[in-house]
Amino acid sequence: MNDVQLFIRIGDNIRTIREGKGLSQQDVAAMCNFEKSNMSRIEAGRTNITVKNAYKISVALGVKLYEIFDVE
Amino acid sequence: MNDVQLFIRIGDNIRTIREGKGLSQQDVAAMCNFEKSNMSRIEAGRTNITVKNAYKISVALGVKLYEIFDVE
DNA sequence: TCATTTGTTATCATATATGATAACCTGATT
DNA sequence: AATCAGGTTATCATATATGATAACAAATGA
Numbered sequence: 001m002n003d004v005q006l007f008i009r010i011g012d013n014i015r016t017i018r019e020g021k022g023l024s025q026q027d028v029a030a031m032c033n034f035e036k037s038n039m040s041r042i043e044a045g046r047t048n049i050t051v052k053n054a055y056k057i058s059v060a061l062g063v064k065l066y067e068i069f070d071v072e
Numbered sequence: 073m074n075d076v077q078l079f080i081r082i083g084d085n086i087r088t089i090r091e092g093k094g095l096s097q098q099d100v101a102a103m104c105n106f107e108k109s110n111m112s113r114i115e116a117g118r119t120n121i122t123v124k125n126a127y128k129i130s131v132a133l134g135v136k137l138y139e140i141f142d143v144e
Numbered sequence: 145t146c147a148t149t150t151g152t153t154a155t156c157a158t159a160t161a162t163g164a165t166a167a168c169c170t171g172a173t174t
Numbered sequence: 175a176a177t178c179a180g181g182t183t184a185t186c187a188t189a190t191a192t193g194a195t196a197a198c199a200a201a202t203g204a
Contacts, residue, residue, distance in 0.1 A: 006127055024180060034163055040182055047161060048122045050191080051141070055078055066138040069123070096150060106193055112152055119191060122161075 008045030009071040031060035080117030103132035
C-alpha cells in the first residue's frame with residue numbers, strides 16, 4: 001500500500017466512526033482544540049497524521065486508538 | 073494519558089514486537105530505509121511518530137499497523 | 145586486547161505536520 | 175432571497191518529525 005492509500009484509509013476510518021456517532025467535523029475539531037478545516041484535511045487523507053493527533057481524535061470519538069489504524 | 077506516556081507506550085510496543093521477532097534495531101531500520109538512531113528515538117518514545125513511519129515499521133516487523141497502536 | 149554488535153544520545157538541515165484564516169460550495173431552513 | 179450548517183480547499187507561519195552523522199557505552203567474540 002502506498003502512502004496516499006494509507007492516509008485515505010485512515011481518513012475513511014475516522015469519518016466512518018465520526019458519522020456513526022452522529023458528530024460533525026466541527027464537533028470533533030472543537031473537542032480536539034483545532035479547526036474544522038484540519039479535520040477535513042485529515043479525513044480526506046491529505047496529511048501524514050501523527051499519533052498525537054490521532055489519539056486526540058480517538059478520545060473525541062470515544063474509541064480506542066488502534067481502531068483508527070485498522071487498515072489492511 | 074499525556075503525550076509522553078503515549079509515545080512511550082508505542083515505542084514499547086514496537087520494541088516488544090521487534091525483540092519477539094529476534095530483530096535488531098539496525099535490521100528494522102535497514103528494512104525501513106533509515107538509520108538505527110531513528111529507531112532508537114522511536115522506541116524510546118522521543119518522537120511523535122507519523123503513520124507513514126509507523127506503517128513502514130509494521131511492514132518490517134510483519135504485523136498489522138494497528139498492533140503498534142494498541143495502547144490503553 | 146581489539147573488533148564487532150547493539151543501542152543511545154546530541155546535533156543539524158530539511159521536509160512537512162500543524163493550527164489558523166479565509167473563501168467557497170451545497171443543501172436545508174426560514 | 176437570505177441564513178445557516180456542514181464540508182472542502184488554498185495558503186501561510188510556525189513547530190516539529192525526519193533522516194543523517196558522529197560520538198559514545200556496554201556486551202560479546204576473536
